[in-house]
Amino acid sequence: MTSQIAIFNPLGVAVASDTVTTLTTEGGVKTTNNAEKMWPLVGGHLVVVAVSGSVNSNGIHSRLLIAEWNRSLNDPMASLQDYAESFSTWLSREENLIPIDSEIGELHYYLNNHYYYIRAQVIEEAQELPEEEIPRVFKEHTELGLEYLKSLPLFEGVSDEADAELLAKRGIDLDDKIDYIFKDFPGLDEVRELLKESAPLILSRAQPMPNDTDLAFIGFGSSEHFAQSIKLTCRGRYGGHARVAMGDPFGASATNSSGSIQTFAQSDAIFGFIRGAQHQVLDQAFEFTWDFVVSQFENSDDGVAKAREVIDGMRKHVHDYMFESFAAPLLDTVGALNLKDAADLAESLVGIQAMRANASPEPPGVGGFIESLIIDRFDGIRWVKQLPR
Numbered sequence: 001m002t003s004q005i006a007i008f009n010p011l012g013v014a015v016a017s018d019t020v021t022t023l024t025t026e027g028g029v030k031t032t033n034n035a036e037k038m039w040p041l042v043g044g045h046l047v048v049v050a051v052s053g054s055v056n057s058n059g060i061h062s063r064l065l066i067a068e069w070n071r072s073l074n075d076p077m078a079s080l081q082d083y084a085e086s087f088s089t090w091l092s093r094e095e096n097l098i099p100i101d102s103e104i105g106e107l108h109y110y111l112n113n114h115y116y117y118i119r120a121q122v123i124e125e126a127q128e129l130p131e132e133e134i135p136r137v138f139k140e141h142t143e144l145g146l147e148y149l150k151s152l153p154l155f156e157g158v159s160d161e162a163d164a165e166l167l168a169k170r171g172i173d174l175d176d177k178i179d180y181i182f183k184d185f186p187g188l189d190e191v192r193e194l195l196k197e198s199a200p201l202i203l204s205r206a207q208p209m210p211n212d213t214d215l216a217f218i219g220f221g222s223s224e225h226f227a228q229s230i231k232l233t234c235r236g237r238y239g240g241h242a243r244v245a246m247g248d249p250f251g252a253s254a255t256n257s258s259g260s261i262q263t264f265a266q267s268d269a270i271f272g273f274i275r276g277a278q279h280q281v282l283d284q285a286f287e288f289t290w291d292f293v294v295s296q297f298e299n300s301d302d303g304v305a306k307a308r309e310v311i312d313g314m315r316k317h318v319h320d321y322m323f324e325s326f327a328a329p330l331l332d333t334v335g336a337l338n339l340k341d342a343a344d345l346a347e348s349l350v351g352i353q354a355m356r357a358n359a360s361p362e363p364p365g366v367g368g369f370i371e372s373l374i375i376d377r378f379d380g381i382r383w384v385k386q387l388p389r
Contacts, residue, residue, distance in 0.1 A: 001266050002017070002037060004052055008229075012339050013219065013229075015343075020033055045073065050218060058102040069086070078221045079221035080224065081249060083221070083230075089242075104171075118145050119185075122137055122141050138185060138187045152206055153206050154204055175196075220377055259335040270349045270353050286311055286314065339374040342374070344372075371385055
């Protein structure tokens, strides 16, 4: 995992990132230190790209993809969104760097992800059912999976029909895959066509996947006076199209003199500090209060409605208090900081997340050396702390 943060104010932006990388392999989970996760563009561009999630896309390290795309750029672009769109277009057109075998591997991965999920759901539910009920459960989960896929948006520039043709072109034998994954499942013949109908939608529809790469483009376009960030979630490239989802711009603006903060990947401890309380703790309090209030009105026809009114009012009061007492004063302070102090704050907040990760019973996914840099329109990109070269 990763923890990264961008702190914006009217002067520019400070960015900080941890340098721990966690890799999941067949041999288990491996964690390495001193991995660079943010890379300033060269050639006069006031943009840094920070990576979180999977470090590889199509089996290729994101650093190489960003470097090769950077080599294709000429003059600075007008907006940060232009940079994100340029990367997506470049990735779609790049054929030499991404081999066909890599695309085929991507296709198998996403198909397996969906089919094995259905398999797990059926096995879990079937444990408490007689065998004759399993075909019904199998069909229900297959239909639910297909309906879910149909509800998802298409990746831009692709279609279900084109990805159906892609499966045939790349020689993906769906029957063979389905027979292998659902071997000995009763009722398979009845749902086979539904499973095959789902296949192109698995590829063409945007949804979170475990190996997604999140690329945060942070900085200035040539016509932008205030720093921005845009997150591009990248599944990879296959069928001649980069499968990406672009977020909305976020950052400083002319209408607000206070600062703003954007985090990437792990951020629960960071926002617990900013808001003055952890959401997990608050949820425990809300759940306890909900159960208590419902019990007091259990003989009332509108008991649940009254309980919901109490909880909704409590949530609003607590969230308003946290913002007014903790978040707003901090953001006002951030708005007045010089960028070096903003970078120190960014480093400290990533450090808070690292401490939380180290205190967790799970293997720590955040930590190591914390890199930081600042970007403004006066002096460009400057490292504050950088891994030794």
